[in-house]
Amino acid sequence: MHELQIAQNIITIVNDELSKSGNLNAVDTVYFIAGRMRAIIPETLKFSYDVQKKNHTQLENSKLSVKEIDIVIKCKDCDYQQTILEPVFYCEKCLSTNIEIVNGNELYVDSIELAD
Numbered sequence: 001m002h003e004l005q006i007a008q009n010i011i012t013i014v015n016d017e018l019s020k021s022g023n024l025n026a027v028d029t030v031y032f033i034a035g036r037m038r039a040i041i042p043e044t045l046k047f048s049y050d051v052q053k054k055n056h057t058q059l060e061n062s063k064l065s066v067k068e069i070d071i072v073i074k075c076k077d078c079d080y081q082q083t084i085l086e087p088v089f090y091c092e093k094c095l096s097t098n099i100e101i102v103n104g105n106e107l108y109v110d111s112i113e114l115a116d
């Protein structure tokens with residue numbers, strides 16, 4: 001399950017940030033960005049995070065917020081830009097398949113909010 005691996009990576013990234021900043025406060029919320037191209041199931045990712053956070057003192061009461069980014073493609077022939085719900089890659093305006101992906105590949109920790 002790839003959500004499990006991603007949750008592990010998130011925890012590693014947050015712990016690295018905490019040790020770099022020397023901050024000892026508990027983490028309140030970790031904001032994570034996932035483009036829909038990555039086919040992540042937010043509920044599964046949050047569940048995996050909740051299971052693994054228990055081994056980390058600063059994270060044990062934190063929550064993971066997952067923001068999904070829609071897939072946006074741009075036609076290289078007519079420059080038309082559209083949001084797609086299914087990964088079917090053609091321009092709905094001129095029917096060209098000569099497209100590039102503008103948004104939807106994101107996968108990163110956006111910010112970390114600490115408790116007071």
Ligand SMILES: [Zn+2]
Nearest residue numbers: 075078091094
């Ligand atoms: Zn087009």
